[in-house]
Structures are given as structure tokens and as C-alpha cells.
Amino acid sequence: MKTIIKYKRTVKNPWQRLPFVSSNPRAKAPNWNVPAKGGYFGGFKTGQFMAVALLKYQRQDDDAGFLEKVVESFMRRYEMEGGSAMLDKPPSEWSEGFKALRGQYYGFFSYLGKWLHYASTDGDNLDNTSEKDIETGANAGLAYNEKAVMAAICSGKFQEEDE
Numbered sequence: 151m152k153t154i155i156k157y158k159r160t161v162k163n164p165w166q167r168l169p170f171v172s173s174n175p176r177a178k179a180p181n182w183n184v185p186a187k188g189g190y191f192g193g194f195k196t197g198q199f200m201a202v203a204l205l206k207y208q209r210q211d212d213d214a215g216f217l218e219k220v221v222e223s224f225m226r227r228y229e230m231e232g233g234s235a236m237l238d239k240p241p242s243e244w245s246e247g248f249k250a251l252r253g254q255y256y257g258f259f260s261y262l263g264k265w266l267h268y269a270s271t272d273g274d275n276l277d278n279t280s281e282k283d284i285e286t287g288a289n290a291g292l293a294y295n296e297k298a299v300m301a302a303i304c305s306g307k308f309q310e311e312d313e
Contacts, residue, residue, distance in 0.1 A: 165207070193257060
């Protein structure tokens with residue numbers, strides 16, 4: 151499996167080190183620089199791991215403006231992938247990139263939603279998830295073959311690894 155998403159470990163700014171932040175601050179969507187690959191289900195998994203990266207970052211840095219940076223980049227990426235014009239089509243006609251970005255969006259925010267719930271109770275243990283675990287999991291999502299996943303779901307053989 152090819153590694154596409156990586157932490158930028160030599161960069162000094164903690165935000166800029168994150169794997170979903172572009173090295174180019176002038177990029178059209180600098181705070182969501184994740185390839186739109188892997189279809190919806192791969193995107194969902196990648197989005198979840200990028201949420202873990204954000205939560206781990208938040209523990210280390212008091213930057214209160216982190217989430218709106220990501221949301222703004224998601225909005226820009228949505229338009230770049232076809233936006234409302236894609237939603238006017240049946241899902242079977244959506245582009246691979248649009249499906250993947252929707253998966254990333256839903257994976258990212260559903261995971262953050264769980265953490266908002268956990269924040270008021272116990273929560274998972276982020277300390278047990280290494281940067282390597284995040285990279286490996288996110289890249290596994292990018293490598294998903296949506297047709298194979300759909301075939302597995304239809305046959306009843308597909309199960310999420312970690313709910």
C-alpha cells in the first residue's frame with residue numbers, strides 16, 4: 151500500500167505538521183489536503199483517522215481556531231469536487247472524488263461527534279494511537295476499492311474494524 155498521507159515531522163508549526171494540512175498555505179483548500187480517493191467507505195475511514203489526528207493535535211496546542219479552518223477547506227473542496235451539481239445527479243453518477251470527499255466529511259465529523267459525546271463522559275484513549283497508526287489507517291482508507299467493499303457488503307462479509 152502506497153503511503154500518501156504523512157505527518158510533516160520536520161515542520162516546526164504543529165498545525166502545519168498535521169497530515170491533512172497542505173504544505174502550501176496558498177492552496178485552494180489548505181486545511182483539507184487529503185486526496186479524494188477510496189470511494190465513500192475509504193473516505194469515511196480516512197476521515198475518521200484525520201479526526202484522530204486533529205484531536206491529538208488539540209491536546210498539544212491551545213489553537214482555538216482549528217475546526218473552522220478544516221470546515222472552510224471542506225467547503226472549498228466540496229465545490230472543487232462538483233458540489234451541488236453532483237447532488238443533482240443520482241448517486242450512481244457521482245464522481246469517485248465526490249463520493250470519497252463525502253465519505254471523508256462524514257467520517258471526520260462523525261468521529262468528532264463521538265468525541266464530543268465522550269468528552270462529557272469518559273472517552274477513548276488517544277495516547278494509545280500513534281502517528282504511525284493514524285497514517286496506516288488513513289492510507290488504508292485511500293486504498294479501498296469501492297466495488298470490492300460494496301460486493302462484500304452485499305454478500306454480508308463486510309464488517310467495520312472498529313465501531
